[in-house]
Amino acid sequence: MLTHCKKGEGSAAIVGARLFTDNGLxxxxxxxxxxxxxxxxxxxxxxxxxxxxLSLAAGASAEDKVVKIGAVFPxxxxxxxxxxHVKAAFDVALDIVNNAHxxxxxxxxxxxxxxxxxxxxxxxxxxxxxxxxxxxGQNQTLRLITEDKVVAVTGAYQSGITLTSSxxxxxxxxxxxxxxxxxxxxxxxxxxxxFRTTPIASDxxxxxxxxxxxxxxxxxxxxxIALVHDNTEYGTSVANTITSTFKEKGLNVVLDVAYAxxxxxxxxxxxxLKEKKPDVVLMISYTSDAILFAKTMQAxxxxxxxxxxxxxxxxxxxxxxxxxxISQGVFNRSSFSVGPAGSPSAIIADMYKKKSxxxxxxxxxxxxxxxxxxxxxxxRAGSTEPAKIQAALKATDLKPDQLxxxxxxxxxxxxxxxxxxxxGIIQLQDGENYVSVWPKATAEKTPxxxxxxx
Amino acid sequence: xxxxxxxxxxxxxxxxxxxxxxxxxLTLVWGMMNIVNFAxxxxxxxxxxxxxxxxxxxxxxxAVGAPFAAVLLATVGVIxxxxxxxxxxxxxxxxxxxxxxxxxxxxxYSVFWWFGANFLSLPNNIVGGxxxxxxxxxxxxxxxxxxxxxxxTLGLHLLLTRTSLGSKMLAVAEDATAAQLMGIxxxxxxxxxxxxxxxxTGLAGALIATFFYIVPTVGETLGIVAFVTVSLGxxxxxxxxxxxxxxxxxxxxxxxxxxxxxxxDIVVYALFIFFLxxxxxxxxxxx
Numbered sequence: 014m015l016t017h018c019k020k021g022e023g024s025a026a027i028v029g030a031r032l033f034t035d036n037g038l039x040x041x042x043x044x045x046x047x048x049x050x051x052x053x054x055x056x057x058x059x060x061x062x063x064x065x066x067l068s069l070a071a072g073a074s075a076e077d078k079v080v081k082i083g084a085v086f087p088x089x090x091x092x093x094x095x096x097x098h099v100k101a102a103f104d105v106a107l108d109i110v111n112n113a114h115x116x117x118x119x120x121x122x123x124x125x126x127x128x129x130x131x132x133x134x135x136x137x138x139x140x141x142x143x144x145x146x147x148x149x150g151q152n153q154t155l156r157l158i159t160e161d162k163v164v165a166v167t168g169a170y171q172s173g174i175t176l177t178s179s180x181x182x183x184x185x186x187x188x189x190x191x192x193x194x195x196x197x198x199x200x201x202x203x204x205x206x207x208f209r210t211t212p213i214a215s216d217x218x219x220x221x222x223x224x225x226x227x228x229x230x231x232x233x234x235x236x237x238i239a240l241v242h243d244n245t246e247y248g249t250s251v252a253n254t255i256t257s258t259f260k261e262k263g264l265n266v267v268l269d270v271a272y273a274x275x276x277x278x279x280x281x282x283x284x285x286l287k288e289k290k291p292d293v294v295l296m297i298s299y300t301s302d303a304i305l306f307a308k309t310m311q312a313x314x315x316x317x318x319x320x321x322x323x324x325x326x327x328x329x330x331x332x333x334x335x336x337x338x339i340s341q342g343v344f345n346r347s348s349f350s351v352g353p354a355g356s357p358s359a360i361i362a363d364m365y366k367k368k369s370x371x372x373x374x375x376x377x378x379x380x381x382x383x384x385x386x387x388x389x390x391x392x393r394a395g396s397t398e399p400a401k402i403q404a405a406l407k408a409t410d411l412k413p414d415q416l417x418x419x420x421x422x423x424x425x426x427x428x429x430x431x432x433x434x435x436x437g438i439i440q441l442q443d444g445e446n447y448v449s450v451w452p453k454a455t456a457e458k459t460p461x462x463x464x465x466x467x
Numbered sequence: 468x469x470x471x472x473x474x475x476x477x478x479x480x481x482x483x484x485x486x487x488x489x490x491x492x493l494t495l496v497w498g499m500m501n502i503v504n505f506a507x508x509x510x511x512x513x514x515x516x517x518x519x520x521x522x523x524x525x526x527x528x529x530a531v532g533a534p535f536a537a538v539l540l541a542t543v544g545v546i547x548x549x550x551x552x553x554x555x556x557x558x559x560x561x562x563x564x565x566x567x568x569x570x571x572x573x574x575x576y577s578v579f580w581w582f583g584a585n586f587l588s589l590p591n592n593i594v595g596g597x598x599x600x601x602x603x604x605x606x607x608x609x610x611x612x613x614x615x616x617x618x619x620t621l622g623l624h625l626l627l628t629r630t631s632l633g634s635k636m637l638a639v640a641e642d643a644t645a646a647q648l649m650g651i652x653x654x655x656x657x658x659x660x661x662x663x664x665x666x667x668t669g670l671a672g673a674l675i676a677t678f679f680y681i682v683p684t685v686g687e688t689l690g691i692v693a694f695v696t697v698s699l700g701x702x703x704x705x706x707x708x709x710x711x712x713x714x715x716x717x718x719x720x721x722x723x724x725x726x727x728x729x730x731x732d733i734v735v736y737a738l739f740i741f742f743l744x745x746x747x748x749x750x751x752x753x754x
Contacts, residue, residue: 089576091684093584244729272728275688280478281723281731288471300586301688304680312597312606312678313474335588335680467591 078134080397082387083141083157085168085178090145091275091301094331095170095376101369102377103138105361106384111135120357121389121415130392138384139163143174150174154181164397165190167383172196173246179207188390188402192383193376195324196250200430206399208406208425210383212434214251217346218258221321224344224438224451225264225293233462234318239268239291241282241306243298248274251297251323267291275301283309286317293319300326307336311467320344320464321438330371333445341444342465348419348436349378350449350457358417372446375439382418386411419455470602475724476717477603483716484613485675487709489689490696491619492668498703499640499660502552502563506571508690510665514540514672515681516578519587528593529611533673540669541662548661553654571686579683587681594677608677615674619667620709626663627705636660699739701752710750715739 084103088096108114110122117123127133139161143150150169157163158181165188169175175194182189183204191199191209195217200209229235240255242248252269259266268289270282279302286294294317298306303326310316321344326332328345351373352358361381362373386409391397394405411423422433438451442461450460493507504510517539518532525531547570555566594608627633636656638646643653679685696715700707715735723731743749 089579089584089684091682091687093579093684094586094682097584270728272723273732276728277688277692278478278482278719278723279728280482281475281720282728284471284475284478284724301680301682304586304588308591308678308680311591312609313604314597329586331586335586336591339591 078131080128080131080134080136080391081161081163082136082138082384083154083161083163083166083168084138084384085141085143085150085154085157085166085174086170087145087174088140088142092145092170092299094300094329096140096142098330098369098371098374098377099170099380100140101371102365102373102381103384105364105368106381106388107136107138108364109361110388117357117360119415120417121385121411122392123357128388128392130395131397136388143169143171143178145171145174147171147174147177151177151181154178158182158185158187163187164399165387165391165402167192167380167387170194170380171245171247172199172250175199176246179204182206186399188387188399188406190383190387190390190406192380192386194247196246197254198250200428204429206403208386208429208431210386210420210423210431210434211379212348212420212436213430214254215258216434217251217323217436218255220346220436220438221255221295221323222259222262222264225319225321226262227451228319228460228462231460231462234292235264237265237267237289237291238293238295239270239286239289239317240266241270241272241286241294241296241298243274243302244271245274245299247299247325248297255295255297255323272302274299276305279305279309280313282306283313283315287313287315291317293317293321295321295323296327297323298326300329300332303327303329303332304335307332307340311339316464316466318463322346324375328374328376328447330374333441333447337441338444339467340441341467342461342463343441344450344460345375345439345441345447346436347375347439347447347449348434349373349375349417350419350439350455361417375436378418382416382420382423385417386423472721472724474603475720477605479717479720480713481605481609481613481716482720483713484616484709485609485671485712486692486696486716487712488612488616488619489668489671489675490693490700490708490712491616491623491705492664492666492671493693494697494700494703494705494708495623495660495664495667497697498705499636499664500552500556500657502556503567504664505564505567505690506547506574506686507668507693508686508688509571509574510540510543510668510686511672511675511689511693512578512681512683512686513543513574514669515676515679515685516582516672517669518673518676519589519681522589522593528589529673529677532676533615533670536669536673537666538669540672541666543669544661544663544665545658547665548658552661553657571690575683575686582683584683589676589681606678608674611677612671612674615670616709616712619670620705623663623667623705632659695736695739697749699742699749701749703753704749704751707749707751 086096086099113126114123127135141153141157166182167190169178172194175191179189183206189207193211195214197214225235240252242252256266272282324346351362365373390405391402394401409423420434423431424433426432437449439447440450441447448457450456450458489511496504514536517536521532521535555562594611598605635651639653639656696712697708700711719731719735722734
């Protein structure tokens with residue numbers, strides 16, 4: 014009750030919204046009567062104040078309106094490089110949204126400056142550091158919502174942190190759009206305020222199994238498969254999903270190598286693989302471990318026939334810079350490809366490169382897509398009221414040509430999952446740049462077997 | 468015996484030597500002045516960045532990078548001693564812990580600010596590839612680090628037990644007031660101890676950088692191992708850190724190979740606690 018009253022003093026709009034949500038229904042009877050009367054008068058007074066301030070605001074120019082979005086990402090800790098990349102990417106996204114970019118054609122929110130649906134309001138992203146910890150991610154989300162008064166939240170990269178931080182947004186009734194976390198259970202919690210644009214583990218398990226079946230048809234050996242994954246929410250849940258999908262499709266997982274994330278040494282794991290000789294090694298790792306595995310595989314002279322990676326560490330430009338030359342021929346999943354010159358994806362990748370000095374990778378592209386989808390919804394809602402943004406998100410129906418990424422579109426099901434998310438397989442053929450190799454229809458090059466390494 | 472197991476044990480010994488290498492500085496600082504340096508892992512990190520910068524500027528490997536890192540970190544050690552350690556030593560234990568912990572964060576995020584959060588790496592095979600003996604594969608970079616670990620341990624041990632400087636340092640460690648009455652300046656001795664400890668740590672960082680990734684938070688990953696190594700070996704004992712490092716390296720590798728990597732830390736730490744139960748002062752520590 015206390016927090017409820019405090020909130021009311023902060024903003025009349027929020028009180029209005031909340032009176033008709035769960036708080037209003039659960040209010041005990043005791044408060045009816047004189048106390049309730051006073052509360053109502055208090056409410057009227059606030060409403061009046063709000064009306065005055067609104068009319069004052071209307072008098073000011075549109076540029077003064079700012080829509081605040083909270084962004085929870087790892088800005089320090091082992092995954093801090095991801096936070097640095099996403100910060101640069103969001104700066105580019107805000108440039109596109111807040112300034113006029115006619116060169117992007119029909120790309121949503123690009124044509125004019127600011128959000129047209131809110132009278133040209135500018136968007137501001139407030140970053141918070143999750144420090145790679147689920148508990149910190151949760152606290153920071155709470156801070157963004159209660160202190161910074163953000164109207165919506167995006168984040169938080171690591172599936173395990175998205176899990177905790179979105180629970181806070183759900184509790185406060187604030188829309189949460191996730192662009193990159195793939196653990197299946199995130200959209201299985203019956204949440205009403207959680208929306209996810211990225212393809213998830215089960216989508217990619219299917220992509221992997223179809224790809225491996227095609228490779229077998231093309232003469233590759235795929236009889237035995239080893240899964241190598243860390244013990245985080247991401248690593249274990251993706252490994253579980255892949256194991257069950259592969260079983261259904263008749264693919265044979267013979268070895269499951271789990272390790273603790275941020276390992277100091279992975280030699281014994283590489284030797285396990287070397288001894289069991291699986292035809293395919295599927296890696297589910299964050300950047301630090303991915304680099305260590307690549308170095309150790311070279312030191313132990315170990316090359317599987319097919320090395321397939323589940324995005325994450327293997328998509329990090331740092332991975333390519335550090336060990337790309339000794340990881341030639343590694344396959345990876347991706348939804349992003351730069352596309353022809355002049356296309357929105359190519360223009361945005363170029364802007365990102367100017368900003369960060371890095372080539373755009375799949376992770377960053379999916380994160381930006383999440384933000385664009387959220388902003389598009391706020392623009393269509395024409396309001397920063399949480400319920401209206403939520404309704405607009407539910408009504409989202411973006412087409413492939415309105416996206417900077419290779420999804421078949423964005424449309425959410427009842428659980429908040431984008432049902433049109435999809436992706437393909439890319440290969441690091443020259444050790445410097447990934448090229449799309451599967452499915453055939455959109456491939457730039459044909460897949461090269463076996464894994465070359467160094 | 469299974470051939471792969473032999474390879475695992477050899478790899479574990481080399482890993483253990485590396486653990487010992489970056490732990491010797493920590494145990495020395497403790498032995499000299501009873502200070503637990505929580506910034507130790509970040510000294511290793513600075514050594515790694517020093518080697519990286521040397522490579523970036525001059526295109527040379529650890530032959531130049533390692534001595535440079537050692538000198539640079541020795542200087543940092545002296546500065547840290549006079550600007551921070553000397554003052555917090557007079558305070559309560561908590562001030563010492565928080566002081567070095569604050570230093571750790573300061574170092575980590577200064578590097579973060581200057582170099583960014585990106586993962587860096589020295590070129591692969593900067594130290595001459597991999598040797599093969601009867602099918603056993605030994606990385607030259609790790610072999611070098613292991614050899615240097617032995618030399619550093621031996622050197623520090625001889626310094627403390629066979630030289631007059633070592634005797635003076637130990638005298639200060641035992642009773643600073645009495646040492647002062649004998650004409651030894653505790654300040655200088657402790658500053659020298661910090662210089663040696665930090666220098667050895669910088670050297671370790673530069674060598675580890677030849678086969679590990681470099682990132683501002685790498686000290687977090689390595690720091691914990693150093694603390695376990697030092698407490699198992701006995702706080703203050705340099706040879707103890709070597710034996711403990713080798714032991715932990717082998718146990719970690721073998722249990723990771725036989726039982727699974729997720730469980731290797733359970734094995735290592737369970738054995739560690741079990742051992743401390745019987746010998747709380749560690750393998751070679753003074754009771």
